[in-house]
Amino acid sequence: MPENEPELSSDEVRHVARLARLGITPEEVTRFRDQLRNILHAIEALNRADTSRVPATAHPLQERNVMRDDIRAPSLSVEAALRNAPSVEDGYFKVKAIQE
Amino acid sequence: MNLFSRSIRELHQMLVDHEISSVELTESVLGQIDAVGRQTHAYLAVTRDLALRQARDADDRIREGARVRPLTGIPIAIKDVLCVEDVPATAGSKILDGFIPPYNATVVERLAKEGAVFLGKTNCDEFAMGSSNENSGYRPVHNPWDLDRVPGGSSGGSAAAVASGEAIAALGSDTGGSIRQPAALTGTVGMKPTYGRVSRYGLIAFASSLDQVGPITRDVADCAILLQAIAGADARDSTSSPHPVPDYLDGLETGVHGMRIGVPKEYFVKGMEPAVEQAVRGALEVYQRLGATIEEVSLPHSDVALPAYYIIAPAEASSNLARYDGARYGVQAGGGHNVIEEYELTRQQGFGAEVKRRIMLGTYALSSGYYDAFYLKAQKVRTLIIEDFQRAFEKVDALLGATSPTVAFPLGAKTQDPVAMYLNDIITIPANLGNVCGISVPCGLADGLPIGLQIIAPGFREEVALRVARAFEAATDFNRARSALIGTAA
């Protein structure tokens, strides 16, 4: 937990929104920044815990090596796969181009 | 008494005795949905045709006397975070408006195999993020006990439906308390099984290492029945456990004589309403009378459970929600100059404020330079919380506390302050982090509003939680209280 770090900045909010591909208005930047600052304050309590002697729990259960055999099973029909798509062409999902 | 206010077990008996048909029962519940649905907004979609078709099939089964299971012909509501094939699933979000899954969640398939009847998809906080169902992208749910109040969240719709008679029982999901807390606020029984007990395949993901599907019912026996139908390993969910599933009804009535019940002192939190505390302490006296020994225990890291949760859950959610870009399903904004702009607009317009907050918080927590301090630290705290429970369960068989520090609060009361809202889950969150199971049962009313008692048992010992809950239910009559909407008390 970063101690004595400066408050979350608007630039950081914009950066994080960009990483998450979340469009955000200038007004939202400020509003979210303030709300996130409060939440981060509340989260600071995490520093109280002494975690020097414990490992992280990334997976709650003790299971290991959960795998399946290499066997093909029927796929969805193309129709079912495309059914929910807003835009389709010749069996492809269609989106705007990558570049401007 | 109306059919729609009876329990699963009662109705099962009436069905096999041919006193009623499933179609009749289903029509009764659908009628109640028509009657009060516009007041609760418990449902986002009612699947009338599907329900009646399934009811007819159930009646055939019952008539033939073949493969009749406890849930055959019983109308169940399903939280809209679960996929039902060919039925719209929104997860309470505008961004999935129109999405129709081409497949069933495993729990849905298991219920369908049992011959259950699906009434529809219940309203919930968007992507299961919330404690009041006010984050639904569509409309809030109103508590059947007081329509100006919240039912709790995120499974607010499922809990309200059970409390109002709009369903006999329901499936919800619990990541930080989202089954137990709304159950407490609506006077119903709600259980969060141990992580891995129930398959997550087909559950629209919020936090992958915390989410669990569980039952919301009118009594403890019904809860055991519904859990029995959905529990067990699933090859399609690599995080589901091969731990054997016991018979949850077996030993349900055993009682608690000789059991050791621990009361975590940390669970009497600041801000707990006096009536809630009083009800919980009253419950302790009941358990003592029943022959259990009560002792105070300590779960010393309880105070860091909430911060840890508000890093782990948003972090996982920020990744799980990256797929919502409008390209393959859901809503597409239109108007962007290129695909990335499209993504940004779609997500800006499709996600609500709480979801955006959590995505940003989670993205931040995982980002370069912050991972160790946030995510990794939170996962280490999780280990401490798991150890707290393990140590406690060396001394006691079950833990007891309030489910929620308050009763149902008015709509709009906490929407301005995210942190105030998060505190609703302060007593439920530890169980999600701790590899244990928990159940909430009614334990009184405060000014006519339900109070929930939370019982926590060790991981994969759901039968202990059920048994302890049942003992309390049998010895008291809090379970008999009914919301105004469902009609006269039983």
Next chain:
Amino acid sequence: MIATKYEVVVGLEVHAQIKTESKMFCSCSTDYLAAPPNANTCPVCLGLPGSLPVINRKAVEATIRTALALHCEIPEFSKFDRKNYFYPDLPKGYQISQYDLPFSRNGYLEFEVRGEAGRCGITRVHLEEDTGKLLHAGAIEQAQSSLINLNRAGVPLMEIVSEPDLRTADEAREYVMRLRAILQYIGVNDGNMESGQLRCDANVSLRPVGAREFGTKVEVKNMNSFRAIHRAIEYEVVRQTEVLDGGGRLKQETRGWNDARGLTVSQRSKEFAEDYRYFPEPDLPPLAVSRAWVEKIRSALPELPAARRDRLVSQFGLSAYDASVLTSSKPLAEYFEEMVRLGAPAKTAANWILGDFSRFLNAEHKEIQDSAIKPQHLQQLIGLVDSGAISGKMAKQTFEEMYHAADPGPALEAARRTQQISGDTELEGIVDQVIAQNEKSANDFRAGKQQALMFLIGQAMKLSRGRANPERLTALFREKIT
């Protein structure tokens, strides 16, 4: 290669699809090239809400097999991680890959360039899922829309990262060729670079000779053949040298190789630095890679190229060079050994394969398994020559016909029937006729001019339309012209 005052430093990143039946995390078919767009998809590889991945055991074993073949260490604990970024060919908005605990690390690959042995370290071999494919109408820079085909999304992919130990374009090419051969040998990948089954990116930098620190690294992508790898690296070295010699600074960037124009082009640099936010994949329990499991996989490893090469030398007496070329690809090696198994003499078989056959194949950019000529055809052809039924020249002609035919059978059969004339009666007749028609040459030969004999034999071959046995002819001419 220009001799410069700079040391060239090259590291290679190879992505190799694994030849499993089903995808990495779901049971959809991996046969994405043949299928109509989006026909091999399911809730998991489409990234539908609520879907969950399940690990394909065969892909894990293939990765461990590859790691063993590359002499890597295989730690006891491994896991998958999420690599988070947005791109239309990435349905979940993250790729399930491996970050800090990959299946293997610290291996090496040995190679030879012009007889000199070399070794390149292998940093790691890890396992991940492939992305879908994007189609653009026209050039990517001008397209209005992108079309997404998710058949390839989820196909198992190994990432093999080398240490920056390579020092020349030749070494880089040789590394990839050897790696490809190994992957073919252990059956995890067919080595097809054009189809994208095997992909290679290079990191190229220069540093002053003797310097310890690395120079600015440039990533080079879009090299779809061994030749492209070689050309691209050579180009990049020249380009970077010119920049540095001119006192300029190199930009750390990604450049795409343009094969048609023979140069690398800077790819549009992202104004925005991506941050992958790796974290352990919560939907997949980690893996305990027991030593027993590793040993079981190791014991099932087939003979690797280096061992096979040595065996061909010792067992068949082939030259080291021939053995090396023959074992450079598994199909080539198998073809050779099948021929020998059918009875072809080893050296003759090798000569045919490495000579005419390879010449025809290379001209068409074909692989030996694509040819209609199967080992038994070539073995039989050789048999006809060895038994004296046809001449070597006839065999070459026949081979060419066989090569270009859809079915080599008829040409082979025709050759079989066109017996070489070895019978003395018929030959004598030919010899007598030639002597009679070429008195001057006969007299020249009598006088001692060996060339005249050659001429006479040539005439006899012409007369017999190539069917006469040259050795018998020689003997008969010598007999008759005294």
